[in-house]
Amino acid sequence: MSYLDYFLFGIYPYIVLAVFVVGSFVRFVYMPLNWKSSSSELLEKDQLRLGSNLFHIGIIALFFGHLGGLLTPHYIFGLFGLTDKTHQIVEIYAGSISGIICIIGAIILIIRRFFNDLLYNTSTTMDLVVLLWIFLTVAAGLMSLPYSYLLDKNGDWLVNFGNYAQSIVLFKAGAVNYLNGMPFIYKLHIFMGLTLFLLLPFSRLVHIFSGVSIFFSYPLRAKQILRRYSSI
Numbered sequence: 001m002s003y004l005d006y007f008l009f010g011i012y013p014y015i016v017l018a019v020f021v022v023g024s025f026v027r028f029v030y031m032p033l034n035w036k037s038s039s040s041e042l043l044e045k046d047q048l049r050l051g052s053n054l055f056h057i058g059i060i061a062l063f064f065g066h067l068g069g070l071l072t073p074h075y076i077f078g079l080f081g082l083t084d085k086t087h088q089i090v091e092i093y094a095g096s097i098s099g100i101i102c103i104i105g106a107i108i109l110i111i112r113r114f115f116n117d118l119l120y121n122t123s124t125t126m127d128l129v130v131l132l133w134i135f136l137t138v139a140a141g142l143m144s145l146p147y148s149y150l151l152d153k154n155g156d157w158l159v160n161f162g163n164y165a166q167s168i169v170l171f172k173a174g175a176v177n178y179l180n181g182m183p184f185i186y187k188l189h190i191f192m193g194l195t196l197f198l199l200l201p202f203s204r205l206v207h208i209f210s211g212v213s214i215f216f217s218y219p220l221r222a223k224q225i226l227r228r229y230s231s232i
Helices: 003-030 046-071 074-079 084-115 117-122 125-151 156-169 175-179 184-202 204-220
Strands: none
Touching: 003 175, 003 184, 003 204, 046 084, 046 125, 046 156, 074 156, 084 117, 084 125, 084 156, 125 156, 125 184, 125 204, 156 175, 175 184, 184 204
């Protein structure tokens, strides 16, 4: 493993975590009225409805699939009689279906936002960057699936990815060693996925936590004062 590997996969995850937690907290507490999805539905509905539904179905399935597949202790799968190879096949097919749905939705949203002049001109740079970044992250994940199917015959790589993720979450030393010898596409996917959480506090993606925001911020935040001005 190179020094770059140790930084990107051993140190960078904790930089991401620190920025994610502190950035989200600061925005939530000091800019609560900015904690929103900034919907563009009023500017265009048809493509948004189709693209957003496909995108959200795919991305939610991918998120919980990664969360459960990587952070569930390995022995628990064995309790249900799920071998590493079977687990890998489930992940490949579930990931393929969810990823393709997400990619199709993302393409529709990209076309909508980049080729509709009104939408493009009212979008922030972060809106455009995050949308493209999600698309490329999911695309990298899909491109890694043939490697898993053709080269990882026993599901060993999947076990290593789980051990890596759990070691990072539990602050265990040597987590990066589980990625030793892994193809570049997997490392690219991990890096891009981590970076997405780095960008999250500074983008409209904070609406993921809108339920928490509504529960806590509305009773606690300063009231928004609306005034009507007359031209007379």
